Amino acid sequence: xxxxxxxxxxxxxxxxxxxxxxxxxxxxxxxxxxxxxxxxxxxxxxxxxxxxxxxxxxxxxxxxxxxxxxxxxxxxxxxxxxxxxxxxxxxxxxxxxxxxxxxxxxxxxxxxxxxxxxxxxxxxxxxxxxxxxxxxxxxxxxxxxxxxxxxxxxxxxxxxxxxxxxxxxxxxxxxxxxxxxxxxxxxxxxxxxxxxxxxxxxxxxxxxxxxxxxxxxxxxxxxxxxxxxxxxxxxxxxxxxxxxxxxxxxxxxxxxxxxxxxxxxxxxxxxxxxxx
Amino acid sequence: xxxxxxxxxxxxxxxxxxxxxxxxxxxxxxxxxxxxxxxxxxxxxxxxxxxxxxxxxxxxxxxxxxxxxxxxxxxxxxxxxxxxxxxxxxxxxxxxxxxxxxxxxxxxxxxxxxxxxxxxxxxxxxxxxxxxxxxxxxxxxxxxxxxxxxxxxxxxxxxxxxxxxxxxxxxxxxxxxxxxxxxxxxxxxxxxxxxxxxxxxxxxxxxxxxxxxxxxxxxxxxxxxxxxxxxxxxxxxxxxxxxxxxxxxxxxxxxxxxxxxxxxxxxxxxxxxxxx
DNA sequence: CGTTAGTATATCGTATGCAAGTGCGTACGT
DNA sequence: ACGTACGCACTTGCATACGATATACTAACG
Numbered sequence: 095x096x097x098x099x100x101x102x103x104x105x106x107x108x109x110x111x112x113x114x115x116x117x118x119x120x121x122x123x124x125x126x127x128x129x130x131x132x133x134x135x136x137x138x139x140x141x142x143x144x145x146x147x148x149x150x151x152x153x154x155x156x157x158x159x160x161x162x163x164x165x166x167x168x169x170x171x172x173x174x175x176x177x178x179x180x181x182x183x184x185x186x187x188x189x190x191x192x193x194x195x196x197x198x199x200x201x202x203x204x205x206x207x208x209x210x211x212x213x214x215x216x217x218x219x220x221x222x223x224x225x226x227x228x229x230x231x232x233x234x235x236x237x238x239x240x241x242x243x244x245x246x247x248x249x250x251x252x253x254x255x256x257x258x259x260x261x262x263x264x265x266x267x268x269x270x271x272x273x274x275x276x277x278x279x280x281x282x283x284x285x286x287x288x289x290x291x292x293x294x295x296x297x298x299x300x301x302x303x304x305x306x307x308x309x310x311x312x313x314x315x316x317x318x319x320x321x322x323x324x325x326x327x328x329x330x331x332x333x334x335x336x337x338x339x340x341x342x343x344x345x346x347x348x349x350x351x352x353x354x355x356x357x358x359x360x361x362x363x364x365x366x367x368x369x370x
Numbered sequence: 371x372x373x374x375x376x377x378x379x380x381x382x383x384x385x386x387x388x389x390x391x392x393x394x395x396x397x398x399x400x401x402x403x404x405x406x407x408x409x410x411x412x413x414x415x416x417x418x419x420x421x422x423x424x425x426x427x428x429x430x431x432x433x434x435x436x437x438x439x440x441x442x443x444x445x446x447x448x449x450x451x452x453x454x455x456x457x458x459x460x461x462x463x464x465x466x467x468x469x470x471x472x473x474x475x476x477x478x479x480x481x482x483x484x485x486x487x488x489x490x491x492x493x494x495x496x497x498x499x500x501x502x503x504x505x506x507x508x509x510x511x512x513x514x515x516x517x518x519x520x521x522x523x524x525x526x527x528x529x530x531x532x533x534x535x536x537x538x539x540x541x542x543x544x545x546x547x548x549x550x551x552x553x554x555x556x557x558x559x560x561x562x563x564x565x566x567x568x569x570x571x572x573x574x575x576x577x578x579x580x581x582x583x584x585x586x587x588x589x590x591x592x593x594x595x596x597x598x599x600x601x602x603x604x605x606x607x608x609x610x611x612x613x614x615x616x617x618x619x620x621x622x623x624x625x626x627x628x629x630x631x632x633x634x635x636x637x638x639x640x641x642x643x644x645x646x
Numbered sequence: 647c648g649t650t651a652g653t654a655t656a657t658c659g660t661a662t663g664c665a666a667g668t669g670c671g672t673a674c675g676t
Numbered sequence: 677a678c679g680t681a682c683g684c685a686c687t688t689g690c691a692t693a694c695g696a697t698a699t700a701c702t703a704a705c706g
Contacts, residue, residue, distance in 0.1 A: 106690090140692070141692085163699090184465070188463075188464075
């Protein structure tokens, strides 16, 4: 009970990261309610830091507070994907336009080229290995590299707030895709082409082209994401009608699941979302 | 001590609005440190809701937390104005493009026209009155009308997150301008022209023109804001060398608020008086 | 058998107590 | 007189206690 007062907001951060991990990794499913006390016990701290962490996550859009129920993980809807990608498009396109209009520092150029080439290398490596898709670790690395490219552009635009909004947005996007299959070589190629095209346009000082390219890149990504979402949605829908036995579910989800194993098999009555 | 438990976060809201008011109205000067206990006593609640309110305001960018010092009101810098307006430009321009590409509902059109005309009417009224500038109440009304026009556009674009970011951004912008002189008729005219032009382009379905117009409008606004900021900055600099007597300051700042009205001294740093 | 009232419990919002870190003033020693 | 070290009062972070409320379950009644 006395885990060494650390004076910094350590416990709060701990709680924050814990919950965020739970959400991002999918251990906490969308719609599942979490209570302050439960989490506090799990993490081993009191309600206060947990409460603050929850408040922050609500503000950031990961959780939603329902009056008598507690905080629940947001139900990702199709509309949300659209909104998040639109936000990215608006900001990143603006930023790349600004970057293209200013002179590119050589160090920045090098960093962009590196991030760009790394993706090409991954595609090549994948082809050489003979496998079809990136495995989980490679996928993580790809995501980091992709993120680096985009965030580098944002940073060069020199607007910290814009950077933060996009960063938050991208983090939030991950909630929708905690389980998706790895990219294949063709997709990596396409992404590389887009990135490379944007970079080329920037170095040519052609702002309009850079903006158009990047915008298209983001729109295409959104399209792909929407498709995987809809696929997932169909499976989920099916699951709602004929739920799989828990033993099978456990195999499908090799996560180290919830230890306390909620004693109450709560079924959310009336998840009244009307799909179009 | 027993102010009617309202079950919602009433006290927290109270604290939030109180502090926000203090900051927006300029009663709490930039850089002044505020403490949880001091505020709690002023508002008449305990530390907890105040603490949460402060947390939210920090997250929203109104306050900044400094380790050993507490929370201080942000020091608005020139760079911040640039960033905030850039953000608005990126998002609003994107939104107006989207709106122009879709069909405008007649109700929306009417609302936009109304917001547009209201500004023209204000310009006309000002001219008719023979006065030079808008007084404070009129200025408030103008700001509300201007905000309404812009937010209507955002709403029509149908992206709630985008709307929220812009709303927060505009609110934050007000920290920089809690004291500025009212617009004159010529400025109102210019603003009207921009709004009208945007609206015209939207109704013509000319997305590119609408975007260009709105972008220019925002850039011009930023320019004006920068100039007033620099003017203010010069005065502030002068103030630092030769501060005005508090009696004069009191006249410059028409306080309305606190019922208990403890003789609050100028809290610059430290302070924390246990008064009543 | 269905409906309603009562109770029990989980949940939140708020208040308060306690411990730790930091800056500033002061007093003491050289 | 100057430098140093101590102490105090301030600050936050965390834990816990308390009160109110809404939901869910149960039991009794029409």
